Amino acid sequence: MKLSEIRDLLDARVIVGEDKLDIEITTAFGADLMSDVLSFARSGCLLITGLSNPQAVRTAYALDIAAILVCRGKFLTDKFIETARELGIPILWTRFIIFESCGRLFQKGLTGCIRKTDGNEEKIIVR
Amino acid sequence: MSDEDFPESLEGIYRIQGRDFVDAGIISSEVKKSLQGKGIPESIIRRIAVITFEAEINIISYAEQGTIQLFIEPDAIIIEANDIGPGIEDIDLALQEGYSTADDSIRELGFGAGMGLSNIKKFSDIFELTSDVGQGTRLKSIVKLNG
Numbered sequence: 001m002k003l004s005e006i007r008d009l010l011d012a013r014v015i016v017g018e019d020k021l022d023i024e025i026t027t028a029f030g031a032d033l034m035s036d037v038l039s040f041a042r043s044g045c046l047l048i049t050g051l052s053n054p055q056a057v058r059t060a061y062a063l064d065i066a067a068i069l070v071c072r073g074k075f076l077t078d079k080f081i082e083t084a085r086e087l088g089i090p091i092l093w094t095r096f097i098i099f100e101s102c103g104r105l106f107q108k109g110l111t112g113c114i115r116k117t118d119g120n121e122e123k124i125i126v127r
Numbered sequence: 128m129s130d131e132d133f134p135e136s137l138e139g140i141y142r143i144q145g146r147d148f149v150d151a152g153i154i155s156s157e158v159k160k161s162l163q164g165k166g167i168p169e170s171i172i173r174r175i176a177v178i179t180f181e182a183e184i185n186i187i188s189y190a191e192q193g194t195i196q197l198f199i200e201p202d203a204i205i206i207e208a209n210d211i212g213p214g215i216e217d218i219d220l221a222l223q224e225g226y227s228t229a230d231d232s233i234r235e236l237g238f239g240a241g242m243g244l245s246n247i248k249k250f251s252d253i254f255e256l257t258s259d260v261g262q263g264t265r266l267k268s269i270v271k272l273n274g
Contacts, residue, residue, distance in 0.1 A: 034237030038177045039246050043169070051237045058152030059237070062159060062176035064169065079149075087156060 001025055001110055003067055003090060006046065009104050010069070010094040015081060017067065017090025025066050027113035030102055034059045041065060045113040048101055052076050054083040061087040071098045136198040136205075138162075143186045143193045145212065151187050151236055155180035158197050158206075167204070171270055174250040175204050178268045181243040182208035188233045189213065190263065202273060203252075208266040215258040222248065222256070 004021035007014060014021065029041035030048035034055055037047060043064035049056055052074040060068050068084070070076065073095035084091045094101060139161055141154040159176040179195060186193035186208060193210030215221045222244050229239025248254045253269035 032237060033240050033242070035181070035240055035242035035246060037237075038180060039242060039249065043173060053236060054150075055152045055236045055238070058156050059180065062152075062155050062180050063173055 001105075001108060003092070005108070006067075006069065006105065006110075007092055009108060010092070010096050010101055012069065012092040012094040015070075015076060015091040015093050016084040017088075020067070020090045023066055023090070026110065028102070028105060028110050029065075029113045030098055037065075038062065040114055040117060042113040046105075046110070048098055048105075050074055050098060052080050054079050056080075057083040057087055057089050057091075060089045065089070067092065069094060069101060071096055071101050134198070136200050138197045138199045141183075141195045141197075143183060143190075143195065143210075145187060145189070145191045145193070145210075146232075147187055148232055148236060151184055151238075152180055154183045154195055158195070161197065162199075162204070165199070167199075167272070171204060171272060174270050175206060177250050178206050178247050178270070181238075181247050182206060182266055182268070184233070184236070184238045185243055185264075185266075186210045186212075188229060188239065193263075202271060204270045204272065206266075206268045206270075208268075209263065211263045214260040214262055214264055215256075216260055218256055218258060 003023050025046045028046040028048055031037050032051045037059050041063055044066050047060050047065045047068045050072045052070045067090040069092045155176050158179045162172045190210035190212030196207045198205040220226055224245045225241040227241035233239035251268040252271045255267040258264040
């Protein structure tokens with residue numbers, strides 16, 4: 001799916017990356033916890049998040065994430081936008097909540113960049 | 128220390144001030160940029176960027192000050208993160224996923240959920256962590272270039 005289609009599906013605004021709307025994205029990862037993004041997300045995916053600080057952009061840059069979709073109409077700071085421009089990470093902004101955004105994108109064929117985390121069922125509870 | 132004391136493989140030294148949250152992550156970005164264009168596989172660069180990010184967040188979050196050093200060896204990339212700070216009392220506990228002593232200023236950044244050290248370990252081929260309580264912590268992470 002092209003970034004421009006994601007924009008249209010979610011009635012999103014392109015904050016950074018008007019020149020990158022043709023990039024193809026097939027997978028996504030949604031989280032507000034950047035440690036989990038660093039642990040589980042894959043290069044080339046769409047990061048769906050409610051976190052709109054420079055650390056979200058730097059996390060995307062570390063992993064070669066294709067673009068960030070900021071949900072829930074979060075307020076964006078100049079520093080966030082500047083960092084995204086500097087590192088070349090496209091930013092889409094939508095008022096849809098994460099659940100709605102994920103649902104709409106999944107319905108149109110986008111899938112998780114991983115389906116589940118690995119792990120041992122016996123280790124669910126940490127003391 | 129004179130320049131001659133540094134090994135040839137030292138690619139960069141980055142200094143970090145504790146509690147300086149605004150630019151958290153910038154060293155990870157700088158380290159990544161400095162590794163590009165050197166024929167290092169992108170998957171290795173991503174691992175180093177993740178390791179550096181988490182090490183940087185740890186120093187900012189818990190230490191008074193610290194440094195991150197990047198070494199490029201013929202067969203490996205090495206990250207060393209050394210800090211002056213409270214140290215870690217129980218390293219096994221600190222390495223446990225989900226264990227954290229982070230405060231809200233760290234959590235607002237999207238970190239502090241007790242994943243940092245286990246992430247560093249996960250992305251390292253060799254991982255060493257030592258600490259002197261009341262003095263500081265030393266972390267060494269090696270990512271091999273040939274698998």
